[in-house]
Amino acid sequence: MFSLKDIEIAQQAEMRNIKEVAEKVGLKPSDIEQYGDFKAKIKLPIKKSTKTKEKLILVTAINPTPAGEGKSTVTVGLGDAFSLLDKKVMIALREPSLGPVMGMKGGATGGGYSQVVPMEDINLHFTGDMHALTTANNTLAALIDNHIYQGNSLDIDQRRIIWKRVLDINDRALRHVVIGLGGISQGIPREDGFDITVASELMAVLCLAQNVADLKRRIGNIVIGYTTKRKPVTVDQLGVTGAIALLLKDAIKPNLVQTLAHTPAIIHGGPFANIAHGCNSVLATQTALKLADYTITEAGFGADLGAEKFLDIKTPVLGKSPDTIVIVATVRALKMHGGVKKEDLKQENVEALKNGYVNLSRHINNMKQYNVPVVVAINQFVSDTETELQCLQKLCADEGTKAIVANVWAKGGAGALELAKEVVNSCEQVSEFAPLYSAEDEIKVKVEKIVTKIYGGTKVEYGTKAKRQLKQFAELGWNHLPVCMAKTQYSLSDDAKKLGAPTDFTIHVREFVPKLGAQFIVALTGNVLTMPGLPKIPAANGMDLSDEGKISGLY
Structure with a gap:
């Protein structure tokens, strides 16, 4: 079992028709638009089920390391555990970007026996949302340059255009470019640059919009640059709000798929948490809350980025704060935070674990500032020793936090039953959400x-x-x-x-x-970049497509 790769496990899965998955949460065939047998768009608006508890669980993590944390894997495994406990549950995740898929980090569909499927489709072109966002973003860029070329009635200062073009792949060569070269008929020369699609403001707009009207309002408010008198210029002033919204008419609809255990999962929106706000769409989370008793969602990277942004940026728009926050940690990653090199992580090292625990401790205390119950999920790896696992649980217990070992990569939902029971109990605690800052703060x-x-x-x-x-x-x-x-x-x-x-x-x-x-x-x-680069040996180097159409090398 442990010799199988994630993609091999996913390819062996027996998926159910997406209509059957939709029925689990009360969606009729007329409520979805199928993209083949195993993917669908959920039509908007969605009517709320009168019986849903609307419990929201946010999964976050410690600061990531090359040792691996497995936040998405735990999120999926926890959802499957809820299903095994006969709870009405939905998972809400972000869409993968081709940047990390082809680069270094890999996909975003979980791993082992805790995956969402079809993983190849989700990690590649899926339902075309990323392409729609890329096209909409670059259409706006083309319209800006055309406006300047055709007379520039808005007096846009070409030196102060802040709207960049985008590409959903890591391409450092496009960070800074000059466009419009080649003579007067080619446009007005100016400096420009590319961001990765997931850093585009349109991605954030899509993920925070509550309906089409809100989407159009937000698009219209986008500032694309400044005039020669340093006054902001918006998309509404350019007169193309409707055209940009039109290109996102399907992308705004949440995507429905399933886990290996057939738990319904919504995957929609994919902003990075290090350069954007790192949360799936408000519409995805709201839809899950309307359809299920328990919605399990995640925020990108560590709690210092994704969770903070979920709580301070997304929660006010969502209108619902988490009932429990689950922080994912691994013995391996904490040992690396404690000074151990990656090649030495398989050796038991309790002292390094204790030293690295400070990272987890900081995140626990940070999340408790929001006055939401916190549970730690210890994502178990094969090399973890019982002594190390018990040590980590005790370190958490000494700070008044319950830490549960979950073996979801190997066992799927069955490996997270104890964790699921603790989260269910935690969701029943009475708490009053407290944001980090006031909306009126400067x-x-x-x-x-x-x-x-x-x-x-x-x-x-x-x-x-x-x-x-x-x-x-x-x-x-x-x-x-x-x-x-x-x-x-x-x-x-x-x-x-x-x-x-x-x-x-x-x-x-x-x-x-x-x-x-x-x-x-x-x-x-610091030196954070909105267009990442590829590593020396990109993940793309290990990918292939057989004559029979079978994909290999995705992870």
């Missing part, structure tokens, strides 16, 4: 609260451009929007090499990017 105050209360830093340094922008945004009335921190995922600081739980450090904000459609301000810290 941008600077919000940044400093995130840095000091979540990251554990002592102060924030603002670059010259960032200081100028703080003043400008206050004048424009943008000073009270939520803040989306763009920061390395590997550390609580903005230095990827500082593992564990660093203290007495400074976060460096070099620039802010206004996202008026998404209704938040992005703070770019």
Whole structure:
């Protein structure tokens, strides 16, 4: 069993027709649009089932390491465990981006016997949402340049256009480009650049919109640049809001698939958590809440990024706070946070585990600040020793947090039954959600609260451009929007090499990017990039397609 790869396990699965999966949560064939036998779009709007409890479980994790944490795997396994307990459950995940699929991180469909399927389709082109977002983004870019070429009646300053083109693949060569070369008929030459599609503001807009009207409102509010008098220019002013919305008419509908155990799963929206807000769509989560008693969702990367953004950016729009937060940790990853090299992780090392526990401890205490019950899921690996597992459970217990070992990669839902029972009990606790900052706090105050209360830093340094922008945004009335921190995922600081739980450090904000459609301000810290690069040996090098059409090398 352990010799099988994730893709081999997925390819051996016997999937049910998506209509059967939809019926589990009360969806009729007329409520879905099928994309073949195993995928479907859910038609909007969805009517709420009168019997749903609307319990929301947020799965997050420690800071990721090359040792692996398995947040999505635990999310899927936990959902299957709920099904085994005869609970009406739905899973809500983000869509994978081709960037990490072809690059280094891999796909986002779980692993082992805790996967969503069809994993090949989901990790590749799926239902075309990423292509629709890429096309919509680049259509807007083309319309901006055409407006300038055709006379520029809006007086757009071509030096101050902030709308970039995008591509759903890691391509460092496109980070900074010059367009419009080749003569007057080719357009107006200017500097430009590409982001990865999942960093596009349209991705955030799609994931935060509550319906088509809200989608159009948000698209219209997007600031694409500034005039020569430094006044913001919006998509509405450009007159193309309807056209951009039209390109997203199908992408706004949540996607329905299933786990290996046939638990219904919605996969919709895919913003990265290190450069965007890291949560699946509000519509996906709302749909699951309407259809199931328990909705299990996740936020990208560690709790310092994805969970903080879920709680401070998505929750106010969703109108529902989590009933329980599950933090995923592994013995392996904590030993790496404790100073152990990757090649030595299979050796028992309790001292390193204790040293690395500070990372998990910081995340536990951070999540408790929101006044939501917290449960730790210890994602078990084959090399974990009983001594190490017991040690980690005791470390958590000493801080008043229950930690449950889950063996979901090998056993699927059966490996998370104890965890599921604890989460069910946790969801019944009475709590009153407390956001990290007030909506009325100024941008600077919000940044400093995130840095000091979540990251554990002592102060924030603002670059010259960032200081100028703080003043400008206050004048424009943008000073009270939520803040989306763009920061390395590997550390609580903005230095990827500082593992564990660093203290007495400074976060460096070099620039802010206004996202008026998404209704938040992005703070770019350290050297984080919105267009990643490929590793020396990309995952793509190991992929293939047989003459019979069988895919290999995806993970």
